[in-house]
Amino acid sequence: MSEKTVKVRRSGKIRNRLLIFIVPIVVLMIVALVMIATTLSKKRLTELSTAHLDSSISNQGDNIESWLEDNLQFFSTAKLAIEGMNPNEEELQKLLDSFYGANKNSPEGLHIGTAAGEFLKPTESTLEMSDPLNSEWYKQGITRVNMQYGTSYTNAEGIKVISASGIVQYGDDSIKVIAADVTLDKISSIVNSGVKMDKAFSYLIDTNDNTILAHREKDMVGATLSTSDSSVLRSGVAQAINDGDYSTRQIGPYYVAFRQIAGTDWVLVSYIAEDTIMATVQELGNYLIIAGLIAVIVIVIILLVVVSRVIAPLAGITRSIHAMSEGDFTIEVKQESNDEIGAMGGRIAEFVESMRHMLSSISEESEKLKQESETSDAVSRDMQDASQSQAEAMQQLNDTVDQLAVAVGDIAQNATTLASVVSSTRENSEKADDSMKETVKISQKGRNDMEKLSHAMDGIQTANSKLVDSINEVGKASEEITNIVSMIGEIAEETNLLSLNASIEAARAGEAGKGFAVVATQIGKLAQTSSESATNISNLIAEVHRLIDEAVGQANASAESIEKNSELIHVAVETFDQIYENIQASNDCIEEMIRDVDKVNDVATNVAAISEEQAASADEILATSQNMVEQAKTISRNSEDVANNSHELANTSETLTSHVQKFKI
Incomplete structure (x- = not known):
């Protein structure tokens, strides 16, 4: 059935209902008037x-x-x-x-x-x-x-x-x-x-x-x-x-x-x-009945013309409401009169124009949100890759530190042997010299790895800061969307209030106002639908805002962890410098021991003490390295969470866009 046919039926139905209510009342009133006139005439x-x-x-x-x-x-x-x-x-x-x-x-x-x-x-x-x-x-x-x-x-x-x-x-x-x-x-x-x-x-x-x-x-x-x-x-x-x-x-x-x-x-x-008197009354009653019938016919014709002219604007309003219920806001509603129906048409025109602007704004903001979410998703994926690289580097550092600990243990054992066996041969001293040189090389390599790790942590911290800024921008955009959705809700409430006022005015009009009550009910339903859509959008945006807040919190936690890891890495670099200096000093001592065998006992004692300190330092470095590995894994997991949240934010943006695209503006 075409839309035009539906409208004609609706208009006819309102007209017929009005006539069904009005014509019997008019007939009863005319009958009552005829009876009253006949009674009064009889009395008179x-x-x-x-x-x-x-x-x-x-x-x-x-x-x-x-x-x-x-x-x-x-x-x-x-x-x-x-x-x-x-x-x-x-x-x-x-x-x-x-x-x-x-x-x-x-x-x-x-x-x-x-x-x-x-x-x-x-x-x-x-x-x-x-x-x-x-x-x-x-x-x-x-x-x-x-x-x-x-x-x-x-x-x-x-x-x-x-x-x-x-x-x-x-x-x-x-x-x-x-x-x-x-x-x-x-x-x-x-x-x-x-x-x-x-x-x-x-x-x-x-x-x-x-x-x-x-x-x-x-x-x-x-x-x-x-x-x-x-x-x-x-x-x-x-x-x-x-x-x-x-x-x-x-x-x-x-x-x-x-x-x-x-x-x-x-x-x-x-x-x-x-009977002689009543004959005149009867004749007058007959004339009144004929006049009443003529009056009923004339009034019905007048009512048909008047009702048709009065409810004619309702056809356009019904067509507009039907289009709005299907999400079409490209319609134009004209105010054709200055009565209540004309005022209703004007209000609907204002509502359509307001909804058109709001839907355009929501569509633009949704597109911006989508772009921001895509950017956040890309940044989070880069951060995840960087954190993965950091985890791998920390694992390598952990292996290096483990090797360093083994080497330091060997040094301590050799130094102890050197201290206990003062009379060791020069061959053993040369072996110790070789071991010290190898230790210097390993220490130098560890120091270089720690510096690379420090630079990587700085890059991760910079990327994390950019991610936090991007997420904050997304949060601001979501707050703007929330304000827009709140405005939609307020307009829906005003429209619902307008529908309620129209229903009240229809109820006050009694039977003649029931047709207008139907239109007011349809407007109320449309306002309710708009309010529910605005509520759904607000809930989605609130969920996005919550996810953004969680992402910001996780990013801030990652930043703090990265900052702590950076500090630990700097401490490790300083520790490696000390190890390097100590090993260099040990090497000097061994060379001096080779040159001065007489001082072997004293040097051996010093080497033993230094070896013990190196062993303790190596244990601390190993513990710190393991902690850094765990922190790197945590950063990697957080980066993955940020990536997932960014993806979810992108999906939310697409959902919001799909909701907005249901309306034609």
Whole structure:
């Protein structure tokens, strides 16, 4: 699969995840808004409907009260007119006739009933009353001075009417009641036609006996309400009247408003079905659902466009991170925006540039380290060869000194023999002279060998000093590499901190920030990998530094051993000089002994003493020579260790170079 395909999949995955999280939330929010709007609309429409219902019933009540008041005013005026004229029977009849037909709501006009059982009415009135004292209007009017409406009742003609009645005073002091019957046709018209709301209805109830005075259904007029009525509406209204609670309320599937009619015991009831109100809410809900669906589609399209534009820079950042994870730092990252993604791109660009410079520096320092290690390896091998030569020379010196010791022993034995046998022949003296000459030659040769050994030790000491300087240079280079690696570690820690900060900011962003958390995690992993590589390099360099310190210590120990050996060699040279001088003196003594045989005894004694000293000196020289041989072997082993360490340092340099070459810069 190509890199481009991987990137497209990653970008699509982030977009799809964002949409998976965002779209359901948007849908839920829109659904919640539709539900809230529907609920609020229902509540508001219910409030408006009840308010409208209250307004409608208030208007109906005002019309009924106004109509009743107009009629009552007319009747009161007629009553006052009669009382003011104090008419006789003839005048009273004329007054009653004059008021007949003046009020169309009272077609029978005014009529009067007396305590004597008389019934007075207009001439043209067809109203008949055989027992006015037991009539409803008389019973109601006798209790009132002013004209007032009473309860409804059915008159002799079977018509439902109400009477405005009151005590009238004229003529004598007998009790008289004046009344006027008012039909309920006009009230029914007001009740049935005065409703302002569509599909709302009203009816009028007399609370004295819960009788319906006006209703849109004629067969309901005169019916009595009961709390046990099969109709939920009527039973609920009856209960409200019984409780005296006339507040607007919901009774069953209806919203009901009440209005008491002033001056009467009537209550006007107006109601509207809940379904009528909810039909508008349902229609509004349908509109809101359609609008919500359209909003979801539009928002999803906008989210697709916005998310695609927002995450577009992530494709380049992902490509750059993928290349960096494979060690390619030849990439160039551009900051395409000023938001968090753009800032991330800028930081990655700075990181790539910093890593490019650091890897170049590490590569150069690694090459220098490799060259220094190769130089150290060559020097250590030269030193090993020199120490090997020194060991061989010391072995030869040891053999020479051994021969010298044997010769000195022979001299001591001959000197003792010479001392014990004073009377030895001249032949023996000549042999002694020959032996002394041979000893002089051997001593001279030993002295020359010791001088050569001294010069060789000086050369070894000089080479060892150069080796120490070279190793110190390598140590300094390794310290510079350590500083560079520490810088890499710090940059990796800063990058890891940047990744941590990006993760925190993503977590703060919640679900919308999870895509950025993935990028921050990849950067954190890259920083962790860089930190681990820096740690490995630091460990390797620390190991190199340790080996260099050991090499320096061994070189210094070798220098000290070489210096001590040089001192011992100088002492040996001085000892050989003394031996040479002593042997020369012995030779002179032997020659003098040959010339002066008489002094042989004294010379022999001196030779014996000198021979003993030479024997002791020869033993010391032999011990010193053996010690020098051991020191030379030690120097050889140390030189071999230095060579091995230099080789290991070269391998370490190659390992560091191979690590650096994994990155492309």
